[in-house]
Amino acid sequence: MLRRWQQDRLPHALLLTGPQGMGKTLFAKRFSETLLCEQPLADGQICGQCKPCHLLRADTHPDLFQVLPVQAGKQITVAQIRNLIQISVMTTHYGHYKIVTINPAEAMNRNAANSLLKLLEEPPPKTLIMLVSHQPMALLPTIRSRCQRLEFSRPDHKLVETWLRTRSNKREDELQLLLNLTAQAPLAALALAETDGMTQRQTLFDNLINLPTNDPVHIAEIWSKMDAVQVLQWMLSWTMDIIRYASTSQTQYLVNHDHQQSLQRLARQLNLHGLFNLLDLIQSTYQIVIGNASIKPQGLFESIAIAWLELRRTQ
Numbered sequence: 001m002l003r004r005w006q007q008d009r010l011p012h013a014l015l016l017t018g019p020q021g022m023g024k025t026l027f028a029k030r031f032s033e034t035l036l037c038e039q040p041l042a043d044g045q046i047c048g049q050c051k052p053c054h055l056l057r058a059d060t061h062p063d064l065f066q067v068l069p070v071q072a073g074k075q076i077t078v079a080q081i082r083n084l085i086q087i088s089v090m091t092t093h094y095g096h097y098k099i100v101t102i103n104p105a106e107a108m109n110r111n112a113a114n115s116l117l118k119l120l121e122e123p124p125p126k127t128l129i130m131l132v133s134h135q136p137m138a139l140l141p142t143i144r145s146r147c148q149r150l151e152f153s154r155p156d157h158k159l160v161e162t163w164l165r166t167r168s169n170k171r172e173d174e175l176q177l178l179l180n181l182t183a184q185a186p187l188a189a190l191a192l193a194e195t196d197g198m199t200q201r202q203t204l205f206d207n208l209i210n211l212p213t214n215d216p217v218h219i220a221e222i223w224s225k226m227d228a229v230q231v232l233q234w235m236l237s238w239t240m241d242i243i244r245y246a247s248t249s250q251t252q253y254l255v256n257h258d259h260q261q262s263l264q265r266l267a268r269q270l271n272l273h274g275l276f277n278l279l280d281l282i283q284s285t286y287q288i289v290i291g292n293a294s295i296k297p298q299g300l301f302e303s304i305a306i307a308w309l310e311l312r313r314t315q
């Protein structure tokens with residue numbers, strides 16, 4: 001991207017895609033800074049001395065616009081996009097680029113997306129629009145087609161492992177589990193190491209295992225207070241592990257090593273056909289939740305808890 005910028009061949013809109021935790025947001029931030037700095041170094045590092053650099057550090061650069069949901073998990077509204085369009089037609093303050101980041105782009109509701117489409121169809125000069133998306137298929141096809149796609153694919157396992165080891169004091173088996181659970185997305189693995197994510201995951205797992213003695217409605221209420229997408233990702237991961245073991249009787253393919261014994265026991269007890277039905281239900285719920293940022297998931301979680309309970313009863 002640096003080379004293309006130096007050759008004056010930057011597209012007017014970029015779609016940064018890839019799994020969560022791959023560094024798309026960080027890339028958008030760093031690349032914006034490079035484009036705005038008056039004297040960036042050859043490798044793209046900013047000078048840190050110029051006026052724009054000072055403004056960037058204070059988060060007050062007038063040519064840098066970020067559109068985020070007002071609250072995590074909420075939608076980006078048409079008012080936010082209209083406001084952005086009004087500002088973006090003005091000339092730049094420093095004669096460099098104007099940069100717009102929309103993150104995550106799939107949080108735009110239908111009206112917001114249609115409004116952005118107008119900006120993408122007639123982009124103002126010297127403007128770079130960066131859409132960050134973990135779920136590009138949730139975007140309007142007309143938006144996708146007007147952006148140049150930049151794919152953040154998973155780095156080599158050894159590379160991520162070494163990187164994570166220097167940043168976390170976790171034990172070796174814990175590091176491997178973190179990498180397994182995040183499918184090698186470096187920033188996602190680090191975030192999981194540094195937050196209470198693993199504790200939440202354990203709570204969720206204990207809830208599932210002990211479901212026959214608990215009320216599914218109460219359990220769903222507990223789950224609905226957690227990050228819905230994350231809850232569903234964990235559930236998908238366990239269900240797939242149970243199916244993997246039920247189908248192959250081998251442990252080497254399991255992702256959730258720490259829960260291996262419980263998962264093996266369930267694989268021996270549960271009906272495989274029923275497990276596939278459960279997997280379908282969790283997957284379709286996942287699609288609903290990622291396609292609708294403002295949804296209240298409790299009712300959906302109740303359905304999953306009840307399906308899980310039924311499966312345990314018919315074992």
Ligand SMILES: [Zn+2]
Pocket residue numbers: 037038039040046047048049050051052053
């Ligand atoms: Zn600078």
